[in-house]
Structure formats: C-alpha cells, structure tokens
Amino acid sequence: MPAAVVLVLAAWINLPLLSQVFDQSSDVVAALPQVTAFKRGQRLLVLSPHPDDETLCCAGMIQQAQAAGAAVYIVWVTAGDGFEVAAALSQRTLKPSIHDMRALGQLRTNEAHRASAVLGVPLGHTFMLGYPDGGLFALFTTNFEEPYTAPRTGAAKVYVTGALTPSAPFSGQSLEADLEKVLSTVQPDLVLAPAPQDFHPDHRTLSYIALRLLSARHQASRLRFWVVHGGLEWPLPKGLHPKLALTLPPLAAQLPWTQVTLTPGQETLKARATEQYQSQTRIMSRFMHSFVRTNELLSPEAAAEERLSPPKTSP
Ligand SMILES: [Zn+2]
Numbered sequence: 001m002p003a004a005v006v007l008v009l010a011a012w013i014n015l016p017l018l019s020q021v022f023d024q025s026s027d028v029v030a031a032l033p034q035v036t037a038f039k040r041g042q043r044l045l046v047l048s049p050h051p052d053d054e055t056l057c058c059a060g061m062i063q064q065a066q067a068a069g070a071a072v073y074i075v076w077v078t079a080g081d082g083f084e085v086a087a088a089l090s091q092r093t094l095k096p097s098i099h100d101m102r103a104l105g106q107l108r109t110n111e112a113h114r115a116s117a118v119l120g121v122p123l124g125h126t127f128m129l130g131y132p133d134g135g136l137f138a139l140f141t142t143n144f145e146e147p148y149t150a151p152r153t154g155a156a157k158v159y160v161t162g163a164l165t166p167s168a169p170f171s172g173q174s175l176e177a178d179l180e181k182v183l184s185t186v187q188p189d190l191v192l193a194p195a196p197q198d199f200h201p202d203h204r205t206l207s208y209i210a211l212r213l214l215s216a217r218h219q220a221s222r223l224r225f226w227v228v229h230g231g232l233e234w235p236l237p238k239g240l241h242p243k244l245a246l247t248l249p250p251l252a253a254q255l256p257w258t259q260v261t262l263t264p265g266q267e268t269l270k271a272r273a274t275e276q277y278q279s280q281t282r283i284m285s286r287f288m289h290s291f292v293r294t295n296e297l298l299s300p301e302a303a304a305e306e307r308l309s310p311p312k313t314s315p
Contacts, residue, residue, distance in 0.1 A: 026245060028248060029248060032257050032297075033259075035061070038065035038067075043071050043189050044191075045075065045182070045186050045192070046062065046073070047075055047194070047206060048074055049136070049194060049203050052111075052115070052288070054074050055119070055273045056274070056288060057226035057227075060270055063119060063262075063269060066120055072121050073121075073182075073186045073188070075127040076127070076129065077131055081102060081105030084096055089279070090107055091103055105133075105153065108279055109128050109130075109160050113126065115273040118272050118276060127182050129175065130163035131158065132148065132150035132153065133152075135150050136175075136201070136205040139171060139205075145171055145172070156170050191214060194226060197251045197255070203228065224298045224299065225301070226297065226298055227297070231249055235291060240290075244294065246291065246297055249297075255299040258299070258300065259297050260296050262294055267293070271289065274289060
C-alpha cells in the first residue's frame, strides 16, 4: 500500500468523526434483537474456514448452546497452513520451507483442538478436513475436479494427522464430499457459516459452498452467518476491551443482524480459547482479542433484503 494512502487512512481513522460513527454504531448494536435462544437437543455445526475462526466468531454462542443442552460440532476446512509469517516464527526460520508450512498446519490443528476443548466441545465433535489455506476459491472453481497443488506446502492432498479423509485430493469435489459426510453425521439443526460479505476469500468461498450444499438438501433455512474479516480495521478498537460491544462490520452492515450477549464468565473463556492459538496471537493478538466483547453477531440471512428484491421498475 503506498505511504500516502496509509497516511490518509491513518488520518481518517483518527478523525473525531470516526468516534461519532462508532457511537452511532453502538446505539444500533444495543437495539439489535437477541438470537433465538438455543434449545436442549438442538444440533449446532460451526463451519470454520481456519483454526481460530470458530472461536473469534462464535465462542460465546458455542458456550450458550451447550449450556442450553444443545450438541455443538466444529468443522475446520483448512489447517491454516498458508500463513508464512506464523510459520517463520513458530519454526524459527526466515524463509519457511514446505516442511515448515506443513508443520504449521499440524501446529494449528493442535491449537484448534485445545481451543475447542477449552470451550467444552469434545474432540469427537470436531472434524479437521485439512484442505489448503488460501486455496478454497481455486477448489471451488478451476480445481473442482483436478487436484490443486498448494504453493506454500507443496501438497496436493490432505496431509494433516487426524484429518477426516487422509490423503483426499485437494479438489472441490473431495471438499464437498467431506462436508456432505459431516452434514450426514451431525444432522445439524443450525449451521453457523461465514457470511458471503467476509473479506477473506476462503471465508467467502466457504459461504458459497455452504449455501449450495444446504440448498441442495433443502436446508438453507438452517444457515446463520457470521463475519470475522468485516472491513477496514474492524473490529475497532483493537485489543482486549471486554466491556465494549462488537459493532457492525462495515462490509456487512446491511445484514439483518441479531446478537447474543455474553456473560463475563463466557468472555473470560472466549479469551482463554483465543489464547490457545499462540501461533496467531504472537502476530496479531490485538486483532484476535478485539473479538472478546460483550456480544457476538449472527445474521439469519446471507444478504440484505433490498438486495434480494427484484429491481424496482418505473411505472
Ligand atoms: Zn479465517
């Protein structure tokens, strides 16, 4: 990003106007309806593109669902093995090799299991699929049939230990077959998926796939949507502010958001689950902790209503 652009952005972020925008957004959030209460016997599946998304988006909801007697399941679609800076730090090298990147995938898989255990989700309720971090759009498009080779790990098939289908080729077909397997096993009443407005291409692609698979099962109404990469600098302010509410993500502000209110105890456990992801917190602790707030947001729709309506015609 050119320096001038950075300066303009920095100036804009620090303008008093921005705090007004936040104040207004806080009012909007305070007025949001609560998510329909979770129920005993319900089956909830969290679709997580990378290890950590399930905690950032949904750790409070996961706890509340379990407290209500619902069964919670988590599926990680990738092992998060595309983040070179994290591999450089965890493997102590300036230029991570494909082996270092695969070691990162294994490390993040272990972190995911620790975080879900903190949230009370048993290992048997979790699924690691192990598809390539940063490669989901390729799998969904150009590599639906032909296996994709992930540039950072050099892998063209699932390699992480404990994956649902070891050695499954990196193709859209295999990914969808694995997700179908998870859906058939879990039989979820509710599926918490990334919203199509999320800025991260893996998140958006998983949203499209979830919409397609659940629609084919005539179960699209079971989908609920969350955002982790919500646009310019969101969530603000960065860092741990457990008394502040999460404001609306700029990229998806028009969605019909609902919220859950976390108890202080649920926030503490969310922070502890977040801290299991040391490979991530040592790089972006302030971003990750900025999701530990008094609320979490969930939309029952993938798009704002006006966008779903046919265009208005003049009389
Ligand atoms: Zn992610």
